[in-house]
Amino acid sequence: MMNPIPSVSLSGFLQTQGECSKCNTQSKLGLILLDCFHCVCEDCIYKCADSESKQLVRCPVPTCRHCTLFQDRTPYNLLAEDLAFVLTVKEKASSNKLVCCTCVNHQVGSGHSLCLDCHLVFCKEDAKYHKKYGRSVSKKHQLLTREELNKITIEDLLKELQNKFGSCNRHNGNLIEKYSVVNGDYLCDKCASKDCMDHLMYTTQDILATSKGVLNKSIKKGQKTCSQSNHLIASLTKEFSRIMRTKDEVLERVGSFYNSLLTEIEIVRDDTLSKIGDKFEANLEELNACISSVQNLTDIHQRVYNYTELAYHFCSGKHLYSSYDTLQVKLEKMACDLATFKVPNFGDVSFKINKSMTSGRELIESFASLHLGSKYETGELVLGPTIPVPEPLLWINGIFLDKEGSMFVADGNNSCIHIFSNESYVKKVGDKADLKCPMGVSVSGNFVYVTDWMAHTLLSYNLSGKLVKKIGSNGSGAQEFWCPKGIAISESKEKIFVADLGNSRIKVYGLDLELKSYFSHDDIHGPKDVLVNSDTLIVLDSKSPFLHLFDLTGTLLRHLVDRSQPLLLKDPAFFTLDGENNVIIADEIGNSLVVYYLPENSYTQHSLGNDITKFSEPTGIAADLNGSLIIGNNGNKQLMKCFIKTTTSFV
Incomplete structure (x- = not known):
């Protein structure tokens, strides 16, 4: 319970009788004296009352912290307040720390100082005023001296609580049967039914039974806790x-x-x-x-x-x-x-x-x-006819030409592989159930191998169009891809090489799509395409120096492009190798083809067709045995055929 600390003493109350301590006016509604000896008019009490219970909880005077009504008063709280109050006062009395609740400058001496009914402590001078002007005149206001207080035991408190149920606070005679939580009165059943019908009430049997049970439980718990504490202190001291x-x-x-x-x-x-x-x-x-x-x-x-x-x-x-x-x-x-x-x-x-x-x-x-270098080449681009297709090629990606003249074209938006024979359309392989955005395509024997850019997978089909196997998912693990793009096959080694662009590595599979190995290098920053040339692997990278030469085990042999030379590439897509040792790269953003001549230790480069009337966003590219190029021109959704006429000069 909060110790009340009023803002004025009893003497101040006697001087201000007739005035409200909150609004400082002569009240026409009448004044009510609170436990803290503040006189408050009924109008101020109504304004400051709790919105739900309509009861005054604290003193309305701003400088006063006195609690006028205890909330949630149960039988357990009633006994706990009595016990806690008496035991606390006894402890402070033994050390001379008791202070009067109405005049904080007066320490409590001998004489009447403790009110068991109101749980308040008074000096000898103010104790008599409390007994006369207490909040509830029906209470007995039993005052105990300091010496009497020291003699009180827990058993005495229980007996005192039993004695409270002797007679009604409103009139002596009838036995107490109920307790009002609202005003703290012990009443007989008649008074409770007459004056306190809307009050929260507890019967005396509930109070006594609950109080004794809680007290016994608390005593046992305290004894057990004390024993455990002593044992713990001894153990800690030893440790x-x-x-x-x-x-x-x-x-x-x-x-x-x-x-x-x-x-x-x-x-x-x-x-x-x-x-x-x-x-x-x-x-x-x-x-x-x-x-x-x-x-x-x-x-x-x-x-x-x-x-x-x-x-x-x-x-x-x-x-x-x-x-x-x-x-x-x-x-x-x-x-x-x-x-x-x-x-x-x-x-x-x-x-x-x-x-x-x-x-x-x-x-x-x-x-x-x-x-x-001893050789310098220039070239002229000669455009040929477009290859007819039965439906619009929405987005052309990888192109593959086999030795028999068959052509396989990856269509990203139609989610399929188009198959041509001698430039005549045959059929398509795959659909949106298996493919999202096919990117690279290559053929070995009777199987078509495809990389799916958006699904992060590698697939194999037979030439009839039936899906044979599908592997991979998005990620950086050994069995995962991050936007795979180019694909190439070594027939002699029976290996499939896949450019894993997002993970900056080359993955190696068998023809049954079982992973054999993978490798990377500090100079690989996002491989776009791969190409097998005899016993070597050429890698087209996203950044300078663009072209790297590896053996088929993944060992870097050299960079095919010198870092110190100016480069014509803007955004390489796919590349191919013709019969005259020319590496031809489709530059999608540059709208051109970039040609690298690759002798033993030097190279030259030139750009062809950097005119949007010739090329518009070229991506897929492949070369046949006759030196002709097939180019996927995405700007106008066409498959174009052309060849490069080169001239060589020595200086």
């Missing part, structure tokens, strides 16, 4: 002593180990510093020599680049000199200038310039051979 002994032993061992370790560290540190100093002094001269050599080599590289660019412009007909003789004199002077440079510790220079070069033409050819 604490053991921990303290262990701590001392550990500290002693740690201190000894630390001292020995510190000595070893100092020895190693001194030895290491000595060795580092000797090594640094020995290598300082060598480091300075290397720095000087690098600076000289950088200067030489810049001069060679300038001379090479000049020779290239002359070969291309873009020179700025009025005659060949003028250029020849200039180049001979440059050759003599280069010969004066010395490159220590770097071996033979690959371009081998010397003073004996007296012919300007020889010097030009030497530079051109160094910078451009």
Whole structure:
């Protein structure tokens, strides 16, 4: 129960009789004196009453925290409040900490100080006013002195509670039969039926039975808890002593180990510093020599680049000199200038310039051979007829041509594979029940293998169109794909290679679609397509250097494209290899074909058809045995046939 702390003393109440302590006005409705000795008019009580119970719960005066009505008063709470109040007051009385509830400056001394009916503590001066002006004049307001309080036991409280049921608070004579929760009165049945019909009531039998049961249960629980606490305290004390002994032993061992370790560290540190100093002094001269050599080599590289660019412009007909003789004199002077440079510790220079070069033409050819390679190709795109199809190809992806002239075209939006024979339409394989967006397609024997971009699967069909097997799901696990795209088959090794674009890896399967292995590389950033060329695998990547050459076990042999050269690709889709060692890539965003010539150690590139009237979003591409190209032109939903007419020149 909250200890009431009123804002005014009893003397203040006597001075303000007749005025409401909340609104400070003379009330016409009459004043009601609360336990905290605040006089409040009925109008203020009505305004501050609880909205549900319509009862005043706390004193309306803002500075007062006094509780005027206890909510949820059950038989258990009645006894608990009595016990808790008396025991708390006894404890505070023994330590002289009791304070009067109406005047906080007065400590309680001897005399009448405790009201058992109202659960309030008073000093000797205010106790008599409480007995006269208490909230319920029907209560007995039994006051106990400090000495009487110390003699009270729990059994006495039960007896006192029994005595409360002696006679009705409204009039002496009838036995108490009920208790009103609203105003705290003990009433006979007649008074309860007459004046308190709407009050929450408890019978005396309920109160006594519940109070005794709860009290006995609390005493037993308290005894058990006390026994457990004593046992726990003894165990903790024993454990604490053991921990303290262990701590001392550990500290002693740690201190000894630390001292020995510190000595070893100092020895190693001194030895290491000595060795580092000797090594640094020995290598300082060598480091300075290397720095000087690098600076000289950088200067030489810049001069060679300038001379090479000049020779290239002359070969291309873009020179700025009025005659060949003028250029020849200039180049001979440059050759003599280069010969004066010395490159220590770097071996033979690959371009081998010397003073004996007296012919300007020889010097030009030497530079051109160094910078451009011995072969340079240009090409012209010759367009052929379109291949008729029975229905619109909504989105052309991978294209495959076999040796018998059959063509297989993956249609992404129609969710099927179209089959042609000698450019005549035959039938389609697959439907939307099996495929969502077929991307890559390849054929081995009597089976068609397809990658599904959206379903993240790999499928096989027979030539009759029946689904044989379907594997994979979305993810990065060994048996999963993330947007698989290109597919290629090695007939000799009976292996299927799949470009797993989202996982940046190449997966290897048997012809029965059982996983054999997979591999990746730091330079692979999203493979778009794969192509088997004899015993090697060419991988088309999403980023520079675009083309990588692997053996069929997954070992990188080399990059086919030099990182230092400008690239013409914008968004590679699929690629093919013709009979003249040309790698031809369909550039979807660039609306063009990019051709790479691949000799042993060099390449050239050029872009064909970068005109939207020729190509519009080309994706699928394949080359037949005669060198003709089949291109899927998605901008106008056509299959186009063309070939590249190349010319070769040496400079």
